[in-house]
Amino acid sequence: MDRLTRHADLLALSGGDPWVRWSVPDPLPGEVWVHEEVALVQRLGARPGFWVVPLCSGMQGTSPSRGELARVRAALTELRDGGHLARLGSRSVSVPQAHAEVAHEVLELGDGGDWEWMWTQEPPQVDARERDVIPLDDSADAAELTAFTQAHNPRQWTEIGTGRVHRWVGLRDGHGALVAVGGAEREATGIPHLAGIVTAIDRRGTGLARVVSAALTRWALEEHGVCTLGMFSDNAAARSLYARLGYRTARAWHSRMLVPVS
Incomplete structure (x- = not known):
């Protein structure tokens, strides 16, 4: 895995992903790694763990390619077998919903939820x-x-x-x-x-x-x-x-x- 230390590098690798731009702080929180075009962003706070972010994903809502599925599997396996989850006291993981099955195959996962992060820069119509x-x-x-x-x-x-x-x-x-x-x-x-x-x-x-x-x-x-x-x-x-x-x-x-x- 390669360690990232600059938010600008993560944003560039993600192609300007809105979640990276407006949800991930600069300077980067904790540790951020990239493994086979998948970013692993440490999550701090009450539910410490990792966000798993494919960097070359297709449009939201499309099925991931076989190659992307393999890359996410490899990144999750590295988190598990490399001891990073235990080393950083991780208690949770968030993966794209399209990769949920892979995550459950690699990790022992319990309760949680499925949710969506949304954004806008467009003023709504006035009511x-x-x-x-x-x-x-x-x-x-x-x-x-x-x-x-x-x-x-x-x-x-x-x-x-x-x-x-x-x-x-x-x-x-x-x-x-x-x-x-x-x-x-x-x-x-x-x-x-x-x-x-x-x-x-x-x-x-x-x-x-x-x-x-x-x-x-x-x-x-x-x-x-x-x-x-x-x-x-x-x-x-x-x-x-x-x-x-x-x-x-x-x-x-x-x-x-x-x-x-x-």
Whole structure:
């Protein structure tokens, strides 16, 4: 394996991949290696491990070539047999969904999820209801945000009241009750990353998620020129919504915890 130390080199090898550009920080986090045209980017934080990134992949959604499958297998095998997972205290691995089967053949993998990393640089169409969007506070409104989220989308992973979400917005009904909320975290690069988009169950299908998402996206583009987000891959409604707002999928991830070696 070859060690990379410059973000510019990884970006060039990836052909300007949006995920590398806007999700991987500069300077590079931890260790980054390239093995047979597959980048292995160390993931730090609560779920330490590796992102496995084919550098010569075809268009998103196309089936990988036999050669790419072989290269990803070789890279995963090197991670395992070279002792890098154990040496760096890895607990997880994320591979492209198209390489999930190979990952399970090479590594002992447990629980996790399939999700997509998306981005846009296109301002969404203006919805007149955006004028009703109000700011919310991660600290002062934490109890209300938590109760609303738990009641209307318990699968939501967003952290509330910790400062991780640096911008919240919402919509209220005529009685002052929340009917939709949305937040923006920050990528490790500092780029806004949408999170916590939730609509009240009895208001779904009325476009409120689009309103708060559009308002946050417009703010992010005005401030940073780009906005990103992550969504569970089984959420077809969310995919349709974000596509209409101009978002595109750069990486469809299969993220799994590593089964500890006994």
